Amino acid sequence: MDFAIFIKILIAAVAAGTPFVYAALGELVTEKSGVLNLGVEGMMLVGAITGFIAMAKTGSLLLAVGCGMTAGMLMAAIFGVLTLTLMANQVASGLALTIFGIGLSAFLGLKYTSIALPGIPELPIPLLSDIPVLGKLFFSYDILVYGSLALLAIVSWFLYKTRAGLILRGVGEAPKSAHALGYNVVRIRYIAVLFGGAMAGLGGVYLSVAYTPVWVEGMVAGRGWVSLALVVFATWRPLRVLFGAYLFGAITIAQFHIQGLGIDIPSQLLSMLPYLATILVLVVISRDLTAIRLNSPASLGITYHPENQ
Amino acid sequence: MMLAKKHIFSVCILAACVLGLVLSASAAEKLKVGFVYISPIGDAGWTYQHNQGRLALEKNLGDKVETKYIEKVPEGPEAERVIRNLAKSGYDLIFTTSFGYMNPTLKVAKMFPKKYFEHCTGYKTAKNVGTYMCRYYQGRYLAGIIAGKMTKSNTLGYVAAFPIPEVIRGINAYTLGARSVNPAIKVKVIWVNSWFDPGKEREASEALIAQGADVITHHTDSTAPVLTAEEKGVYAIAYHSDMSKYGPKAQLTAVTHNYGKFYTKVAQSVLDHTWKPEAVWSGIKEGSIKLAPINPVVPKDVVALVEKTTKGIADGTFKPFHGPIKNQSGKLIVAAGKSLTDKDLLGMNYYVEGVQGSIPK
Structure with a gap:
């Protein structure tokens, strides 16, 4: 495989990995507050169709992003009411949210199948993008890709450098202690859940408006589940989420290149590769218990009852 | 009381009979044609072309036909239910437009021997089932x-x-x-x-x-x-x-892909009582396969060569x-x-x- 193709695979991998970056970072913040929301797939789908409709009607990317994020937040709000206010089981509620999202997005998208949008332009950064090879590799993506990198910086900074981030992590580690210190655990978790929903919605918008600018029922195609796996894969560290997302994107893209180069591997096996890689990584990191214990929020998935303390 | 009840009962029966007559009379006037699609129609693609064919059929035969389509029908047991419902609700000619509808179509056709079925891309025909496909x-x-x-x-x-x-x-x-x-x-x-x-x-x-x-x-x-x-x-x-x-x-x-002519021909043959189960494989000659207008960037001599080859394929002197x-x-x-x-x-x-x-x- 020559070098130019290798660079092209990397560039395509970044685009393919971007929806994971958004959704997984959102889920990471949610999980850091101690809430496990398995509804990412559903939230991404609803975000994707709402963003798509907004883009098709107005042509404004800003509005599409806004609508997609709001829709994701509304979905997350349903989950919040169920698990935080009504104290329902988080796993069951999350699964229900995904199933609901699949149906709702299909219904909303009834009139929008097979409409194609123009997509959004690449925004090469002046001067920097003219550098041979590196310029193309680092500085010639669309605005939503840069946005995902900005999000990574913000989330890392927020979680580890700010007081609010410390409180959020505290709520995820020991909600009782946080409560005793006077923090409103339920309210903080609501904010984290809503943030997760907004980011999942944005990941969906990236798929339906920028990556493949058409609406197809179920077009998120399991990316929500992969995002959930990526959070564990990254052992709850934001930078590793980015690495995992791009790795996953690269494997997806590489399988097509291998076929195009005429290398004789069954295409069905290649389609399976990204998922195989996820399982492998999960197995490998699960052996390193200290890494997991160190970063995984201690109260993850456990319902918190403020009255029973 | 008993008498009154009996009266109401017989009036109902009479009404039902009259209604039935009216309905069957109107059904006899028009050939009802049903279409089963695998995906939403959208505005391009496989199903879109079949739907264009359906619209052409409506245009060509006008009052003589009435059509209906059901889209997004998954292949398998669901398809059988949809096809059976169409046959049951008075559709005399049913086009099933995906390979996976083959066995459901044959199964339903057996239950309704007086109805006509046409299955696209299949390889099994029956007394009342024909197949069709284009020489893509x-x-x-x-x-x-x-x-x-x-x-x-x-x-x-x-x-x-x-x-x-x-x-x-x-x-x-x-x-x-x-x-x-x-x-x-x-x-x-x-x-x-x-x-x-x-x-x-x-x-x-x-x-x-x-x-x-x-x-x-x-x-x-x-x-x-x-x-x-x-x-x-x-x-x-x-x-x-x-x-x-x-x-x-x-x-x-x-x-x-262009199915309009074929759909019109089949519907007309049912109306004329000349329909036969056939395995139709039509192409450029019959107008089922056409090239869309060629982009002006293509040089004239290439267009001329394509036109010459098209003619050859149509009159059978050239085979790909x-x-x-x-x-x-x-x-x-x-x-x-x-x-x-x-x-x-x-x-x-x-x-x-x-x-x-x-x-x-």
């Missing part, structure tokens, strides 16, 4: 000529769905067409293992373009390959529908699968002067010379 490969050969003349890198990209004879036939015809004008042509094929997945189709198109293909074609159902070609500034040859509005610069032409044809390893499989029979074509399971890679098993 004829259009592919013509498109191949254009691609072979327009490529600068001598590399053509092909996004393909599943390795079945229909798709392989298309790849081979395209390759033969391209190599007839440019023997240096290589065709790269990427299988996406799905009929409709814009994400994968896009990724596959991008991979092909990155590897040097400068004309992209597809045997999948979305507009993603044409959109991607437009975005990356290469050429594309669309399939099923004219997709020039998705790639005004990219689309060189499109191999389009005419020897000498070599397979991938360079072995002669069709001798000069001979051509493949329909039976050979229907079971095609090898690549011709010029296609890269191997067929997934």
Whole structure:
């Protein structure tokens, strides 16, 4: 495989990995507050169709992003009411949210199948993008890709450098202690859940408006589940989420290149590769218990009852 | 009281009889034609072309027919239920437009021996079941000529769905067409293992373009390959529908399916009581396969060559699968002067010379 193709695979991998970056970072913040929301797939789908409709009607990317994020937040709000206010089981509620999202997005998208949008332009950064090879590799993506990198910086900074981030992590580690210190655990978790929903919605918008600018029922195609796996894969560290997302994107893209180069591997096996890689990584990191214990929020998935303390 | 009740009862029966008569009288006037679609109609693709055919049928026969379609019907038990419901609710002629409807169609046809069924792309007929399919490969050969003349890198990209004879036939015809004008042509094929997945189709198109293909074609159902070609500034040859509005610069032409004439003919034969179960395989001659208007960037002499070949295919003097044809390893499989029979074509399971890679098993 020559070098130019290798660079092209990397560039395509970044685009393919971007929806994971958004959704997984959102889920990471949610999980850091101690809430496990398995509804990412559903939230991404609803975000994707709402963003798509907004883009098709107005042509404004800003509005599409806004609508997609709001829709994701509304979905997350349903989950919040169920698990935080009504104290329902988080796993069951999350699964229900995904199933609901699949149906709702299909219904909303009834009139929008097979409409194609123009997509959004690449925004090469002046001067920097003219550098041979590196310029193309680092500085010639669309605005939503840069946005995902900005999000990574913000989330890392927020979680580890700010007081609010410390409180959020505290709520995820020991909600009782946080409560005793006077923090409103339920309210903080609501904010984290809503943030997760907004980011999942944005990941969906990236798929339906920028990556493949058409609406197809179920077009998120399991990316929500992969995002959930990526959070564990990254052992709850934001930078590793980015690495995992791009790795996953690269494997997806590489399988097509291998076929195009005429290398004789069954295409069905290649389609399976990204998922195989996820399982492998999960197995490998699960052996390193200290890494997991160190970063995984201690109260993850456990319902918190403020009255029973 | 008893008497009154009896009266009401008989009045009801009488009313029901009258109603039944009226209904059956109106049913006799119009032929009710049902269509079963695999996907939403949308505005391009396999189902869109079938629906265009349905609209043409309505236009051609006017008051004599009444049509109805049911879209997004999954293959399998659900299809059987939908087809049975159509037959039960008075549809006399039913077109089922996806390969996986074959067995459900045959099963329902057995239950309704007085109704007529037409199944698209299947290979089993029955007393009241006919099949139909187009010679898509004829259009592919013509498109191949254009691609072979327009490529600068001598590399053509092909996004393909599943390795079945229909798709392989298309790849081979395209390759033969391209190599007839440019023997240096290589065709790269990427299988996406799905009929409709814009994400994968896009990724596959991008991979092909990155590897040097400068004309992209597809045997999948979305507009993603044409959109991607437009975005990356290469050429594309669309399939099923004219997709020039998705790639005004990219689309060189499109191999389009046209079922209107066939649907009209079948409905008319039912009205005339002359319908017979047949396995129809129609192509350029019958007007089922047409090329969309050719992009003005294609030189005049190429257009003239395509027109000449089209005429040859239509009058039977030219056959796309005419020897000498070599397979991938360079072995002669069709001798000069001979051509493949329909039976050979229907079971095609090898690549011709010029296609890269191997067929997934």
